[in-house]
Amino acid sequence: MTEMRTKSWRTAAAIGLAAGLAVPAQAADIVWARYGDIDTLDPHRATSTLSLQVWSLIYDTLLAVDADGNPVPHVAKSWTSNEAGTEYTFSLQEGVMCHDGTPLDASDVKYTIDQAFSETTPSVTKGSWGPITGAEVVDPLTIKLTLDTPFVAMIPFLADSFSSIICDSNADAEGFGTTTAIGSGPWKLISWTKGDRIVLEKNADYTNFGKLADNPGAPYEDGLIIAVVPEPQARYAALTTGEVHIAEPPFDDVPAIKDSGDLNIIVAENTGQNVFWEFAAHRPPFNDKRARLAVAHATDAATAINLIYGDLSIPEMCPVSRGVFGNDQDFCAQYRPEYDPDKSRALLAELGYSDDNPLETALLVWTGGNRQKLGEVFQAQLAEVGIKASIEIMDIGSLNARVRQENENTEGTTGSMDMMTWSWYDPDILYALWHTPGAYRGYTSPELDAILDETRVLTDPDARKAKVQEAFRYLLENAIHVPLYTPGWEWVFAVRPEVEGFKVAPFVYPIFSDVKIGG
Amino acid sequence: MWRFLSTRIAMGALTILATTVLVTLLIHAVPGDPVQIMYAQSQGTTPEQIEEVRRSLGLDRSIPVQYAMFMERLLQGDLGTTIRGGQPVLDVILQRLPNTLVLACSAMFIAIVIGIPIGFLAAYREGSLVDTGLMILAIAGISMPHFWLGLMLLFFFALELGWLPVSGNGPLNLILPALTLGLSNAAIFARLTRSSMIDVMHQDFVQTAYAKGLPKSLVLRRHVLRAGFLPVVTMMGLQFAFMMGGAIVVENIFSWNGVGRMAVEAIFQRDYPVIQGFILTFSVVVVVVAIGIDALYAVLDPRIRRA
Numbered sequence: 001m002t003e004m005r006t007k008s009w010r011t012a013a014a015i016g017l018a019a020g021l022a023v024p025a026q027a028a029d030i031v032w033a034r035y036g037d038i039d040t041l042d043p044h045r046a047t048s049t050l051s052l053q054v055w056s057l058i059y060d061t062l063l064a065v066d067a068d069g070n071p072v073p074h075v076a077k078s079w080t081s082n083e084a085g086t087e088y089t090f091s092l093q094e095g096v097m098c099h100d101g102t103p104l105d106a107s108d109v110k111y112t113i114d115q116a117f118s119e120t121t122p123s124v125t126k127g128s129w130g131p132i133t134g135a136e137v138v139d140p141l142t143i144k145l146t147l148d149t150p151f152v153a154m155i156p157f158l159a160d161s162f163s164s165i166i167c168d169s170n171a172d173a174e175g176f177g178t179t180t181a182i183g184s185g186p187w188k189l190i191s192w193t194k195g196d197r198i199v200l201e202k203n204a205d206y207t208n209f210g211k212l213a214d215n216p217g218a219p220y221e222d223g224l225i226i227a228v229v230p231e232p233q234a235r236y237a238a239l240t241t242g243e244v245h246i247a248e249p250p251f252d253d254v255p256a257i258k259d260s261g262d263l264n265i266i267v268a269e270n271t272g273q274n275v276f277w278e279f280a281a282h283r284p285p286f287n288d289k290r291a292r293l294a295v296a297h298a299t300d301a302a303t304a305i306n307l308i309y310g311d312l313s314i315p316e317m318c319p320v321s322r323g324v325f326g327n328d329q330d331f332c333a334q335y336r337p338e339y340d341p342d343k344s345r346a347l348l349a350e351l352g353y354s355d356d357n358p359l360e361t362a363l364l365v366w367t368g369g370n371r372q373k374l375g376e377v378f379q380a381q382l383a384e385v386g387i388k389a390s391i392e393i394m395d396i397g398s399l400n401a402r403v404r405q406e407n408e409n410t411e412g413t414t415g416s417m418d419m420m421t422w423s424w425y426d427p428d429i430l431y432a433l434w435h436t437p438g439a440y441r442g443y444t445s446p447e448l449d450a451i452l453d454e455t456r457v458l459t460d461p462d463a464r465k466a467k468v469q470e471a472f473r474y475l476l477e478n479a480i481h482v483p484l485y486t487p488g489w490e491w492v493f494a495v496r497p498e499v500e501g502f503k504v505a506p507f508v509y510p511i512f513s514d515v516k517i518g519g
Numbered sequence: 520m521w522r523f524l525s526t527r528i529a530m531g532a533l534t535i536l537a538t539t540v541l542v543t544l545l546i547h548a549v550p551g552d553p554v555q556i557m558y559a560q561s562q563g564t565t566p567e568q569i570e571e572v573r574r575s576l577g578l579d580r581s582i583p584v585q586y587a588m589f590m591e592r593l594l595q596g597d598l599g600t601t602i603r604g605g606q607p608v609l610d611v612i613l614q615r616l617p618n619t620l621v622l623a624c625s626a627m628f629i630a631i632v633i634g635i636p637i638g639f640l641a642a643y644r645e646g647s648l649v650d651t652g653l654m655i656l657a658i659a660g661i662s663m664p665h666f667w668l669g670l671m672l673l674f675f676f677a678l679e680l681g682w683l684p685v686s687g688n689g690p691l692n693l694i695l696p697a698l699t700l701g702l703s704n705a706a707i708f709a710r711l712t713r714s715s716m717i718d719v720m721h722q723d724f725v726q727t728a729y730a731k732g733l734p735k736s737l738v739l740r741r742h743v744l745r746a747g748f749l750p751v752v753t754m755m756g757l758q759f760a761f762m763m764g765g766a767i768v769v770e771n772i773f774s775w776n777g778v779g780r781m782a783v784e785a786i787f788q789r790d791y792p793v794i795q796g797f798i799l800t801f802s803v804v805v806v807v808v809a810i811g812i813d814a815l816y817a818v819l820d821p822r823i824r825r826a
Contacts (some may be wrong), residue, residue, distance in 0.1 A: 193614070230774060233772075238686055241685055397552075398549070
């Protein structure tokens, strides 16, 4: 009876919202405000973090990650692979139910993979699933995947919401991706008003096998409203009035919020986000390793980050960030060019640069997140050794296009470098960035290609780790990918004091199953 | 009158067509394409697949071909699908357009109700302290940027007094964004009404009316108001377009789910079909309002419809 009532008010809420009427959140609803909206509820049609975070609440995945970012069993209670790494067999948990009441079994996993590899509308992340050539339902609780060639990055991929299991009943449902999203996750979709809010209710039948929540069953609270509040000051105001329970605060107000103690600040760890120097290496001056090293030695990342972000961000030594396979701060620190302005000046002098003839470069920075201020600190540090960097701030679309354009430009003598930011859950990201042709057509070499090729096929974790770290060493010693800090963006959550149990899993996935809202 | 209207409609259609061509050219001049942005900052896919997605969206074609494809679809009543998420652009716009129109109309109502009486009063008391005081207020209103006024109203009414909600899309949520947008436009209307009325008040036909011995209230009502309103009516049309545009900032501050916010997101994501759909809708609304104002103008001033 109670559940029926809950459903009826929630339906009324959905109708009210659709009609543009204000429906106040019920006492048992968690309200989470974010700066933007999802692109779609179809996990095969988008790549944004905002979308992934919501999919992780509605859908389940075969695997999950632990607090350190390692894949662990979830809907798949175990898995085996053949020695060649071309066949994986997953054994599924019994009793998992889709939100429409149908059991989740191997046919749903097969449906998901078939959709990802559809001839007409393949998943936008098809490439990241790996060279899967077949998904075979061995029995209702066993699925076998066959790969053309070994692809070890598939296992962490299956723990990420990109691989959300889409229940096959979605095929018959109208509006999959916009009005319908049948998953088996801890929260069920009630409605999505694009640009405004997503209304979810708890999946009372939920069993948590491996997701990073203490709660083994259904979420404690009845509903979860994910609202879009683009203006940071408005999010802060809504947090203060209690309209919203959890939101990203305005960045510059974080110290004041901390001091006041009115809201709790939670910083996501192991986000996988890596911010690094990248150079236009096909023309002078950065086609010379010494020029790249001069920049790396002139950069005091720890001081700059502390100045701008305080304790909200930390220096990163490796080309993939903490929580990602292979990351080892001590290992990377041996090869990452250390802060040494004298060494930098010596390299510049060797290249013929002086105060009268400084090394000149554009310094491209992605707008937002106080990165422009950080860029100014770096600019001052580079000026200390005589490098004249001109900051250019632009939105992410322009930055990506411009970096590629700069990398492809082989003419001229003015350099270009950028503070690039990428996020992924596996070192396979290095393959995308630095294997020929490279995501930005940047530095590539046959030697690096060979190392990166092997990181994809080595099935033994120790052997793969050694190869991944060989790639780290190559990138660091040649100052191709000079890591600066982690996390890079969207990682601070302000939480009202009556909210208990909110946490953020690796790769910025907030967990709401443990959340209780006190009086 | 019909001839007058049909000329206006034809000119309006041409304006819309020119706008769509211009926008298509401009959005392609901005660096970065939507597929690249979609896969930015996370691995996602292979370069071959990016090319495949680009091909499937027609982004590998030349700009004129892309425009022709857009027009071909448009003539069939199809604005295409969003690059992000693959939803019909028309649905996405229609879901949000009413919100922006409600906001712009409410703001226009506030601007008229506050601005015109103030302007009229200032004109009536020309040169007095009241006039000076009201015009200082109007200049202050014009000078205040939307984002500042919006945040101040938000902090005062939502945060300090707790009378109104901070964000959302209900009737109560409409008050603050409509006030933000309406108040600065009220100031514009007040200044324009004042100068227009003063202009008319000093004209010979008004002096003649007084000389005939007509009472002041009758002169003002019958002669001054009607003639003085013509420039104000023109301004209303222009300001409505500005309000639709100005709504973008206000929509962001108050999380009002309108087309302005959608357009800004689409521009950052280079979601071409959404941008084109937005511009088309926006220009249609502005042109329709402009034609409406022209018609109203013609009703108020018979010389226009004969011209």
